[in-house]
Amino acid sequence: QVQLVESGGGLVQAGGSLRLSCAASGSIFSINHMGWYRQAPGNQRELVAAVTSGGTTNYSDSVKGRFTISRDNAKNTVYLQMNSLKPEDTAVYYCNAEIQKLVLGRRYTYWGQGTQVTVSS
Numbered sequence: 001q002v003q004l005v006e007s008g009g010g011l012v013q014a015g016g017s018l019r020l021s022c023a024a025s026g027s028i029f030s031i032n033h034m035g036w037y038r039q040a041p042g043n044q045r046e047l048v049a050a051v052t053s054g055g056t057t058n059y060s061d062s063v064k065g066r067f068t069i070s071r072d073n074a075k076n077t078v079y080l081q082m083n084s085l086k087p088e089d090t091a092v093y094y095c096n097a098e099i100q101k102l103v104l105g106r107r108y109t110y111w112g113q114g115t116q117v118t119v120s121s
Contacts, residue, residue, distance in 0.1 A: 009115030022095030
């Protein structure tokens with residue numbers, strides 16, 4: 001079974017930085033899209049940033065210019081560098097990946113367990 005494990009969350013002051021990591025493990029043939037979503041209390045889960053296997057990135061307008069998504073295909077890992085953090089960035093951040101397990105298999109979406117990011121004012 002494929003598993004995504006996030007790390008790097010925590011408590012930081014406004015203006016500070018955090019680096020989130022998400023490593024995919026298990027039976028994996030290829031990983032297409034990888035991304036980060038977040039969900040604050042009372043809100044819907046929203047896309048923060050995504051990156052394709054070729055390196056094309058997409059960001060939410062609210063984080064553009066402050067966050068950077070990257071991936072290491074050899075390690076099946078995606079990162080989210082978060083700079084200039086604001087209190088409104090406080091949320092549970094979830095890793096997401098579209099994974100093909102077999103050469104002729106279908107692609108399925110997997111989710112990590114989430115990591116808490118709290119930004120104090």
